[in-house]
Amino acid sequence: MxxxxxxxxxxxxxxxxxxxxxxxxxxxxxxxxxxxxxxxxxxxxxxxxxxxxxxxxxxxxxxxxxxxxxxxxxxxxxxxxxxxxxxxxxxxxxxxxxxxxxxxxxxxxxxxxxxxxxxxxxxxxxxxxxxxxxxxxxxxxxxxxxxxxxxxxxxxxxxxxxxxxxxxxxxxxxxxxxxxxxxxxxxxxxxxxxxxxxxxxxxxxxxxxxxxxxxxxxxxxxxxxxxxxxxxxxxxxxxxxxxxxxxxxxxxxxxxxLTTEEKTVLTRLENQLETALGTEKCSQCYECLPCPEVINIPEILRLRNLAVAYEMENFGQYRYGMFENAGHWFWGNKGNRCTECGDCLPRCPENLDIPRLLEDTHQRLNGSPRRRLWE
Missing domain, CATH: 3.20.20.100 (NADP-dependent oxidoreductase domain)
Structure with missing residues (x-):
């Protein structure tokens, strides 16, 4: 130790x-x-x-x-x-x-x-x-x-x-x-x-x-x-x-x-993210916020990144299920609350189709509501 x-x-x-x-x-x-x-x-x-x-x-x-x-x-x-x-x-x-x-x-x-x-x-x-x-x-x-x-x-x-x-x-x-x-x-x-x-x-x-x-x-x-x-x-x-x-x-x-071998693996993970997501990768700049519908856009798209690139759907469902159920411990509404107002679109430097990606994430990850573990 x-x-x-x-x-x-x-x-x-x-x-x-x-x-x-x-x-x-x-x-x-x-x-x-x-x-x-x-x-x-x-x-x-x-x-x-x-x-x-x-x-x-x-x-x-x-x-x-x-x-x-x-x-x-x-x-x-x-x-x-x-x-x-x-x-x-x-x-x-x-x-x-x-x-x-x-x-x-x-x-x-x-x-x-x-x-x-x-x-x-x-x-x-x-x-x-x-x-x-x-x-x-x-x-x-x-x-x-x-x-x-x-x-x-x-x-x-x-x-x-x-x-x-x-x-x-x-x-x-x-x-x-x-x-x-x-x-x-x-x-x-x-x-x-x-x-x-x-x-x-x-x-x-x-x-x-x-x-x-x-x-x-x-x-x-x-x-x-x-x-x-x-x-x-x-x-x-x-x-x-x-x-x-x-x-x-x-x-x-x-x-x-970090050793050379560990750095090599981390580079492999980064390359996989780029390859798997292509032009749909959210780089987590947070420029899309604030959202009029109080959707935590960056976090939702991060969970999508992980699900698509690394098949981390179980983790994504676990965290996505906490939206609207964990209060200030995990803020934000789910992706299906998007009204396609377009407010976020001109602020995204990657020109992502955010409303479509939010809906896609909701379809992938929406499951049973979850609360904080100790609650």
Whole structure:
């Protein structure tokens, strides 16, 4: 296991962190997973007050591990609110459930909208209770997680109110690279959310993708893409049982730059994208937004890119099913909401027939509605 400095927090975190949104149906299995993670060198556990009984499970499990509390770093997350008193109350609940008198890091859970941004930066100042808790020695560092559009993430970073950030960034979705760069410039710890699941359901890749990534597995290649970036501190590992730790642990010491062979495979993936999609490839410039019907055009067309080029239909259906069902966690309406108003067409530098591609994506990927896993 390799360790990296978590930005200005100065905490030496393992390059993989145990995320606890999954695996909460069986307390004994959860304890076994946690103990295996700790034995393997993982020293950072990440949870949230919204993750069901996760905090209670962690608190119980920590009472049964021989590891010193000083060897384990805890991060929990509290939902944003315009009422600072609620933050204070929820923090006390988290301390009680985790059965500790000190939490190393607390994040605002999901600064996803401009309204959330105002709750943090405006007169409400929902950070005040956390800043007070810092002075009282109850918590260490304050950060935020986000599923927001890039513009909101960059604005939040520029406030310089936070010491770390939890965000999405993967080989198959690099939109947040500017946020990674800015967070690094600000010496913030950078935590990548769900690289295997949200990064493409890479634990169950289609045959086409497996073939293109050979001799590596898609999951390993994505891990290496992230681990080779020295700006990134740690990757979330949401294991539901001890065996699910194995793919990550196999590369936990491989933080060196990408090898020639790995770069060759990534070039193969890029070439496949160009070849398979041709003039229908969306290059993710985001110039098509805003859409009058609040359709998340770039994300829908990204899912189409992946389905056509790499046969990642299952992942596409998984994510597409969250549109109109996951609120600010995954914003936007589905492609069939398009009225063919044409507002986006002159703004597309690739002259894509966006209404037709939206309808095609809807036909390919529309399935059962999905909500957030922990909801």
């Amino acid at each position: 390799e360790y990296r400095r978590f930005g200005k927090t100065n905490l030496p975190l393992s390059v993989f962190s145990l995320g606890t949104m999954r695996g909460l149906s069986d307390s004994s299995l959860f304890i076994a997973t946690l103990q295996k993670a700790l034995q393997s060198g993982i020293n950072h556990i990440e949870t949230a007050s919204a993750y069901g009984e996760s905090e209670q499970y962690i608190g119980d499990a920590l009472q049964q591990t021989p590891r010193s509390r000083n060897e384990i770093y805890l991060t929990t997350k509290l939902s944003p609110t315009p009422d600072p008193k609620k933050i204070e109350i929820e923090l006390e609940k988290s301390l009680k459930r985790l059965q500790v008198d000190y939490i190393d890091q607390v994040a605002i859970h999901g600064i996803n909208t401009w309204e959330h941004y105002q709750w943090v930066t405006g007169e409400n100042n929902c950070l005040a209770p956390l800043q007070k808790a810092q002075t009282q020695g109850k918590i260490g560092n304050i950060g935020f997680s986000t599923h927001a559009p890039l513009e909101i993430i960059l604005a939040t970073l520029k406030t310089e109110l936070f010491s770390f950030i939890n965000l999405h960034y993967y080989y198959f979705w690099q939109r947040n690279e500017r946020a990674i760069a800015l967070a690094h410039d600000l010496d913030m710890g950078i935590f990548i959310i769900s690289p295997t699941d949200k990064g493409g359901q890479l634990y169950a890749p289609p045959e086409k993708l497996q073939h293109l990534c050979a001799p590596f597995s898609p999951q390993t290649l994505n891990y290496r893409f992230l681990l080779s970036d020295p700006r990134i501190t740690t990757l979330s590992l949401g294991a539901a049982n001890p065996s699910e730790l194995s793919p990550a642990l196999a590369v936990a010491d491989q933080t060196f730059p």
